[in-house]
Amino acid sequence: NAGVMQNPRHLVRRRGQEARLRCSPMKGHSHVYWYRQLPEEGLKFMVYLQKENIIDESGMPKERFSAEFPKEGPSILRIQQVVRGDSAAYFCASQQGSGNEKLFFGSGTQLSVL
Amino acid sequence: GENVEQHPSTLSVQEGDSAVIKCTYSDSASNYFPWYKQELGKGPQLIIDIRSNVGEKKDQRIAVTLNKTAKHFSLHITETQPEDSAVYFCAARSNNRLAFGKGNQVVVIP
Numbered sequence: 518n519a520g521v522m523q524n525p526r527h528l529v530r531r532r533g534q535e536a537r538l539r540c541s542p543m544k545g546h547s548h549v550y551w552y553r554q555l556p557e558e559g560l561k562f563m564v565y566l567q568k569e570n571i572i573d574e575s576g577m578p579k580e581r582f583s584a585e586f587p588k589e590g591p592s593i594l595r596i597q598q599v600v601r602g603d604s605a606a607y608f609c610a611s612q613q614g615s616g617n618e619k620l621f622f623g624s625g626t627q628l629s630v631l
Numbered sequence: 632g633e634n635v636e637q638h639p640s641t642l643s644v645q646e647g648d649s650a651v652i653k654c655t656y657s658d659s660a661s662n663y664f665p666w667y668k669q670e671l672g673k674g675p676q677l678i679i680d681i682r683s684n685v686g687e688k689k690d691q692r693i694a695v696t697l698n699k700t701a702k703h704f705s706l707h708i709t710e711t712q713p714e715d716s717a718v719y720f721c722a723a724r725s726n727n728r729l730a731f732g733k734g735n736q737v738v739v740i741p
Contacts, residue, residue, distance in 0.1 A: 523674075557734075558733055558734075559720060560675070560720065561731075562729070565727060572727065573726075573727060573728060608674055608675070618663045619677060620665070621677060622674035622675045623674050624672075
């Protein structure tokens with residue numbers, strides 16, 4: 518009965534490189550959220566996806582950031598041409614369906630940009 | 632959008648005493664209020680939640696109260712133990728997403 522799985526746990530990138538963060542939701546969950554957390558800050562909403570659909574991406578920067586949740590496989594958060602300001606912990610949360618509000622979080626990916 | 636605020640930012644309590652964390656929210660349409668516990672290096676863990684049609688909910692040593700009129704809700708931890716030390720986040724659900732407060736660092740002193 519695995520929970521939300523995120524990988525990698527830690528990711529180091531140099532400025533200008535691409536970062537790919539993966540999230541496998543809990544079994545039976547078809548909704549995925551991505552949140553970003555800076556030190557001593559709360560979690561900031563980025564994007565809400567269902568299988569093959571982006572429902573709400575209003576929290577995601579317009580440039581360099583993209584997210585997908587394909588029919589098969591994990592959800593991917595992609596950051597192109599990373600900058601130092603992208604360094605943060607990125608958390609994925611899964612939800613069973615729109616009628617069940619409970620969100621369950623993964624352990625996060627700590628992105629460090631050198 | 633929804634704006635959630637938490638007070639106090641840091642709370643120290645003696646082991647065995649009670650801890651209370653308060654949150655306020657801005658969107659009167661918010662209808663679901665969960666609390667998460669986050670330990671160092673880990674993801675947030677859902678510990679208790681409450682819907683807007685309920686005023687209070689209890690689960691062992693943890694309880695949550697909601698005042699919709701005043702738009703605030705509180706987390707109560709009784710008989711605190713050292714393993715309760717963590718950062719606690721409140722959240723409010725509006726427009727299909729959770730808006731989080733900035734968190735409270737709770738330190739339980741043995």
